[in-house]
Structures are given as C-alpha cells and as structure tokens.
Amino acid sequence: MEIKLSQEIIKHIPNFKVGIIEYKDITVSESPQMIRGRLQLFQESIYFDLENKNVPELAGIQEWRSIFKKYGKDPNRYRPSVEALYRRVQKQNYLSSVQSAIDINNFFSLQYQVPIGIYDLNNLNGSISIRLGMEGEEYTDLNGRINSLNHLIVSSDNLGPFGSPFVDSDRAPVTFATKNALQIIYLRPSTDVENAKRLTESLMSMFTQIHGGEAFFQIVRCP
Template sequence: MLEQIVVDEAVRALRPDFAVLVLIAEGLTNGPGDEESASWLTAAARTAAPDDPHVESWREAYRAFGAKPNRTRPSVDALLRRADSLPSINRVVDAYNAVSVEYALPIGGEDLDTYAGPARLVVADGTETFGDDEAPAAGEVVWRDDEGVTCRRWNWRQCVRTRITESTKNALFLLERLEPYPLERLDAAGEALATRLRAIAPDVEITGRLIGG
C-alpha cells in the first residue's frame, strides 16, 4: 500500500511545493481517550500558533481550487482556532490532533482496513462520491480510493467510512506540507506522532514515505 499512494500531476501543477509524509501504523491497540491522551491535547494547546505562516499557505491553496477558506477551513486552521477546547475522541485521534496543533500541520488519520485500494490525491472531475448524498465539485482537490472520496477539499472533511475508531488496528496518516514549512519540521512532526503511537501500542510497526518535497 505505501508505495502505491500517489499525488496526481494535476495537484502537483496546482501546488508544486506540496509534500506529504505518509505513515502506516500496523498493530495498534486503540481505545477511548484517557488522561494521557487528554494531556497531549492540553500541552499542544499551550503552543498553538494560529498565525503560523503555514496556515496562510493552506488558505492560499484552497483559494486556488475555488474553495473559500473562511467558510470551509483547512483542517489545521480549524484545529488551531479551537485548540483550547478540543474534545478527546480516542487515543489515536487525540495523538494526531495534538501533533497537528503543536506543529501547525494538517494531519489526516484513516482506518487502513476500510480502504478499497490505495489512497491518492487528485483533482475531482465531479463524478466522485463522498458518502451517500454528497459529491465534490469539479476542480476540488480530494483524497480518494477505489470506492470514493475519503477527504474533501484536500484536508477539510473526512468521510465516515474511513475514520479511525476505538477498534482500529491499522492506520494511515497523511502529514501535509506547503512552503514555507521546512521539511525538517515535517520529519519532526512524523517522529512526534510515531512516539505517541508507540506510547499507545508499544508493539506497533510504523513505516513511512515522503512524497514530493
């Protein structure tokens, strides 16, 4: 799966500076949010920087494909705006939300076992499906698999089908970067997430791949 994940050339043309660090974690033992995972969110909130230049880069990327970032915010923008009140979801989701806030970085978390074929980032043609009664607009940047769209507007909203639950055993994480975000900081975010996942499941196996950059 890791080597089959692709970023379409149409997306590269839109933002040649885009890079995504893909992590696959196998053998997770997830569970409800607890005191430790809540502490990750609290600590991250103390470092939250809503004015980080990376947030504005994502707003510009949204405008480039016709989205209005004040109405449908990039995920990192939305998280940073409510960093002081982020709810605990489950241990794995708390882990990647905390890293997203701390590093001002969009991070998507997906249940790998619910995927139909590999993930790929494409420009929608308007015929794709997102759930039962919603479809992306033509020209919208989306993550998808063989069954349909898994995340609309690059990293705005994830579908129900692939989201991480307390029973998730194997997960896919997408850490997304635009300039001027340093690749070294992207790598550090990946290490921080891996450390959190190992705290949750010491025997987890984590592999990674950088696409772009």
Template sequence: MKIIVSKEIASVCPEFVGAAVEAQVKNTAYCEALWDEIKVLQAEVTQTLSNELLKELPGIAATRRVYKACGKDPSRYRPASEQLMRRLLQGKDLYQIDTLVDLVNLASIKFGYSIGGFDADKLVGQTITLGVGRDGEPYEGIGRGVLSIAGLPVYRDEVGGFGTPTSDHERTKMTIETTHLLVLINGYDGNEQRVADNARYIQELLKRYADSDGGSVTIYK
C-alpha cells in the same frame, strides 16, 4: 501503499510534500496522559495566537492558497488544522473522540498541518492518488454529512475520495476497533523537514499512547 501526487495538485502547488505514517496500533476510548499533553498545548495556543496570526502560520496559509487556486473558499471550507485551533481560541476544548483521533488532532495543532487519520484496512487497492475534487463527486464527511469536495484537494483509493484537508470520509474513519493506521500529513508549504518532524512526532505519540512501535514513514511529493 503507493501514493501519487497528481498533475492537478503539482500544477497549483509544485512544492507540495507529504508524509505517510503507517503503523499497527491499539486504540482506546480515552487516554489521560495524552489529554495532559493536549491541555498543555491548548494553553500555549490560546496564549500565543489570535485568529489573524493563525491564518499566517505557514502550513495553514499555504493550504488556504491551494484552496483558492483550486476554486474553493478557504473561509467556508476551512482546513482541519485551522478549525481545531480556532476552536481553542474560542475558549472551547477539543472534542474527545478516542485515543487515535485525539492523537492526530494533537499532532495537527502542534505543527499546523491538516492531517488525515484512516483505518488502513478500509482502504481499497494499493495505490492512493492526491487530486482535486470534482463537481458532483460523492463524499460523506465525518459528522458533516454530504460534503461538496469540488475544488478541494482529495485523496482517492480505488473506490473514490476518502480524505481532504477539511474533512475525512465516513467510509475510512478510525474507530475503537482500528488496528492498522494510516496517517497522511499535508505539507502544502513545501517544508520537507517540518513535515518529516511532524511524522516522527506522530510515531512517538503512537509509541507512548497506542501500544505501537511507531510503524514506518514515507515521504511523497
């Protein structure tokens, strides 16, 4: 898969760097060992962070700045990493969906980046472009219904938008049948080393919990 960062994104965030992890996987409904890891990180988050400190984390702060630069209110359309950690700070557990979704959520919380996980076999074409959502552009967020993505960074394939830092699209979502995974890490803070570390961490999680060899990593900017 070729991933292109559009001039729209480069103009508001020239330092952007992303990482794609592509792998063959086996999904399961639940993984107890994975959830043991999630609970350890959950305790760490609740003991060390507050809602104010959360907004200052580099990955989240940079994503919020890009939202504002593109014309979107980041407090109304929060980046997914911020949504997840705010939920933990409210004393709530993460939603348990399936192993692939839970694994991506763990990686997002650990590094503070909004991460999209997709069933790669549902993508159309060989090129993905990261651009900015337009007025009236159709988009159905997972569990959210119709979502206005005008002013949101959005990944598009040949059919249209399928991933934003706030919510991914129903069309390309992972299911229990997913065997070909694509994960996209959004580093709006420009920290290539941390983005790469996040990708390698996902590879290790896939090896431990998704019967995978970890697949390949591509850095794009």
C-alpha cells in the same frame, strides 16, 4: 502501499508533499492521562497566544488557505481542517478527549498547523492517490453533512475519495476496533524534505509509543 500525487496538483504547487505513515497491529484505546493533559494544556497555551491575533494570519494556516485559493476554493467557505481546530480553541471551545488516535492526531495538527487525517486501512481499497476532486464527486463527512469535493484536494482509493485537508468522510474513521491505520499529514509545501521527515517520524514515534504495533513512513512528493 502505493501513494501517488496527481500531476494536476504538482503543476500548480511543485513542492507539494504529504507525510504518509502506515500502522500495523495497533491498539486504540481511551487516551492515557498524559495525552489528555498535554492536549488540554496545549490548547490553553494556544488560546493565550491567540489574543489580539487573527487565526488566518498564522503561518501554517495562511499557507493552507493559499493552497485552497490556488485550486479555486474560497477558504472562507472551505476552511482547512486545522483552521477549524484553531477557531474552536480561540473561542475556548476546547477539544475534549475522543480516543487515543484522534487525540494524537489533533495534538500534532495544532502543533504543526497542518491538516492531518487518520483512516482505518481495513476500510480502504487499493492504491491511494492525492488529487483534485472532480465535478459531481461528494461524500458524507464525519459530522453527517454531504460535501461537494469539486476542486478540493482529496485522498482517494479505488472506491473514490475518503479524506481531505478540508474534512474527512465517514467511510474509514479510526475506532477502538481499528488494528491497521493510514495517517496522512498534509504538509506545508514550504517545509523542506528533511524537516518533513523529522515531523512525520516524530508523530509516528509518539503514536506507536501509545498504540504499539509496527509502523513505517514515507514522504510523497514530486520526483
């Protein structure tokens, strides 16, 4: 699958990069106890680590807030999705198990302090571009709210935007019926290429261990 970064993004953040994983013939199910247990214990650990700390001061979240600011979005109104996860944990409103794909997505997002999206490939159309949303673009998110995408970083196919490091649309969610999926790791620009590869491959390995199927990854960045 062809994935492109827009020049508009690269112009302001030359070291911007994303990890892309494509999965084929996977089986999404209820999460095994090992995943549910790790997610719960990790959230409890984060809760204690956050005592006397402000979530926006965490390195990964701070970096993603600065990205939103750079493109003209107030991160107090448009929070990176990983910040929203951390704020839930800080309030002890822990994430409960949803299903295997979403649970692993959330676990790695919390672990690496980066937004991660996973999408049903069968609901996407054509090549993918990571770009800035345009004036008038909007979509309905996973919570049923309509979101303006103007100046937000979005992932878009031939039909328009379907995902963002802010919140994903309701067009291509991974469900128990999903067999082919696309995962986008919105990496910290400060992460060097070798560490970006290790992080992405680690996520891919755990995902295929649970879901089976075949997978391959790539790091998309400025040439």
